[in-house]
Amino acid sequence: MTQQVTLFRLAAPLHRRRLALLTASILLLLGFVVEPSLKTGLRLLPVPGDQMPRCPTEEQRSVCFLKTHKCASSSVQNMLMRYGESHGLRFVLPKSANYLGHPDLFNRTMASGRPPFDMLVHHARFYETEMRAVLTQRPLFVTIVREPAALFESLYSYYGLKRMTHMGLEQFASSALANRSLMGLLDRSRTQSKLGFNQMSFDLGMTPAKFGNAFSVRRFVEQLDATFDLVMVAERINESLVLLKDLLCLDTDDIVIFKLNARQSVYRHVLSPRLAAQIRWLNSADVHLYEHFVRRFELRVRQFGQERMAKELHLLQERTRYWYERCVKNVKQPDESRPTSERKFWTNHQVLVLHAKDESSEECVRMTLPELVYTERLRKKQFENTRARRRWQRPQSLQMSR
Numbered sequence: 112m113t114q115q116v117t118l119f120r121l122a123a124p125l126h127r128r129r130l131a132l133l134t135a136s137i138l139l140l141l142g143f144v145v146e147p148s149l150k151t152g153l154r155l156l157p158v159p160g161d162q163m164p165r166c167p168t169e170e171q172r173s174v175c176f177l178k179t180h181k182c183a184s185s186s187v188q189n190m191l192m193r194y195g196e197s198h199g200l201r202f203v204l205p206k207s208a209n210y211l212g213h214p215d216l217f218n219r220t221m222a223s224g225r226p227p228f229d230m231l232v233h234h235a236r237f238y239e240t241e242m243r244a245v246l247t248q249r250p251l252f253v254t255i256v257r258e259p260a261a262l263f264e265s266l267y268s269y270y271g272l273k274r275m276t277h278m279g280l281e282q283f284a285s286s287a288l289a290n291r292s293l294m295g296l297l298d299r300s301r302t303q304s305k306l307g308f309n310q311m312s313f314d315l316g317m318t319p320a321k322f323g324n325a326f327s328v329r330r331f332v333e334q335l336d337a338t339f340d341l342v343m344v345a346e347r348i349n350e351s352l353v354l355l356k357d358l359l360c361l362d363t364d365d366i367v368i369f370k371l372n373a374r375q376s377v378y379r380h381v382l383s384p385r386l387a388a389q390i391r392w393l394n395s396a397d398v399h400l401y402e403h404f405v406r407r408f409e410l411r412v413r414q415f416g417q418e419r420m421a422k423e424l425h426l427l428q429e430r431t432r433y434w435y436e437r438c439v440k441n442v443k444q445p446d447e448s449r450p451t452s453e454r455k456f457w458t459n460h461q462v463l464v465l466h467a468k469d470e471s472s473e474e475c476v477r478m479t480l481p482e483l484v485y486t487e488r489l490r491k492k493q494f495e496n497t498r499a500r501r502r503w504q505r506p507q508s509l510q511m512s513r
Contacts, residue, residue, distance in 0.1 A: 166360030172200060173250035174359070175242050176232040179314045180306065181265040182257040183345040185372040185482050190352075191232045192485055193477050194365060200229035202489050203245055209486050211235035214304045216316060219244045224493065233486065237316040239338055251358060252338055256311055256404050257345035259397040260387040263310070264380050269461060270306055280380055284389040309396040322396040331396075332403050341411075342404040350412055353423040357415065363426050367434050369478060374461045438475035440468035 176191050178184040195202060203222045205211050211231075212221035216238040222228065226245040235242075243250065266272070267280050276283050301307040301319070309322050315335060321327040335342075341358050343351030352366040382390070391398050412420060442463045465479040480488070 172198060172359075173229045173247040174232070175246060175250045175252050176230075177237050177252070177254035177315060177339075178232060178234050179255055179257075179311050180234075181262050181269060182255045182311070183348055183370075184255050186348075186368040186370060187255060187343065187352075187355075188232050188482060189371055189478065189480070189485065190366060190368050191230065192489065194359070194361065195230040195232070196477070196489065196492075201227075201493060203228045203231040203233070204486065204490050204493065205233055209233050209482055210305075214301065214313075217241050223490075224497065234314075236314060251340045253341045253343065253355065253358075254315065254339055255343040255345055255351065256401050259309075259311070259394040259401055260382055260390040262397070263308075263390045263394055264382055265374065266306060266310055268380060269374060269459060272306070281386055284386060284393065287393055288389055309394050312396040312400055315400070317396065325399075328396045328399050332400050335400075336403070336407065342407065344405055344408045347408065347412075349424055349427055350420060351408075353420060353427065354411060354415065356423070363423075363430050364434070366427065367431050367478070369431075369435065369439065369465055371465065371479075371481065372459075373463065375463055434474075434478065438468055438472065438478055440466045442466070 174191060174195075176184075176188060178188055192202075194200075201224070203211065203226075204224070205221070206223040211217055211233050213234045213236050215236065217235040218238065218241045219226065221235070222245050227247045228245055229247055231242060231246060231250075237254075239252075264280060267283070272283075273279060278286060301313070307313065307319070309317070309319070312322065312328070312331070313319065315331075317328075317331050321331070341351075341354055343355065345351075348368075352368065355361075356363065356366045442465055464481060467475040467479045469475050477485070
């Protein structure tokens, strides 16, 4: 009897393997791929090209867009605010202005209102755990990077760092290379506590003290790579938008953007190769981060398909031209671009602001709104919706108490 039990135990695993193989064969015939999983046994994945839905459901529309400084992020933010508003989603909004606690790392107390929220798209320093804590389940993490020399030139000009350093960009770069204490000063103080060297790395959560540690930088970038679902590239913004469209299952009109918060050409400084190289050396952590994600982006574009991407880009360009001709009346200096009631919102004097052709067109107004104006619009709308929900819930609670 003992020998029979032993033989049965030996045969049982073989029997189970045959059963699993048979099951897998049947599922393959039905159009699925079977992937083994230690937690679930058999996990079903759609075969490429099948008709199974892969787009996010209403419960999965949560997006965290880490808005990096001077990376065309305001234009992408506008697109995501339109996306969230049109789907009735709730935003993590600052209690005032447009910063969520930055330069401190994000924490849940910085959000105005009660979580969970669906969208986080305003300036905040990245802290994955705390951001997940205020967002609905399974948020998509998205950010954008830009070539570091171009970014720093824009930062230096836009935020008037010359007033702090008392030097033009060329002199400052040369002096910082020759005098490490000057470089450390900008990292320690960070103009307005927010701005300085390696701005992307700082926005994405890295401590300035680690910028010069190659091992820490590599590990930091690897952690970001494992977390973010898409890292867009400012120099390839249209391809980035197509990939974002694919990730969120949007229509082409949803991803049309205009250049918001862009500087006038007179304020732009053309970088010589020597100056660009100096700036990149001063922003070495950002250089590593940028080059890593450009390689990842290139791979993702190839996986998307060259012919498919070309078709998507052509369609996006057509729709962008259509919406620009339909919506944009003119491009003016900030003090002339908005009605008097909206001039209370600060706008940098270096930028040009779009003015909607038809103020009665909801689509056109939203596509041309500056960040601060749009944020206030969302803040008021969420406040009104919260107050309406409370009014609706109050009679029910009174009825229940009776």
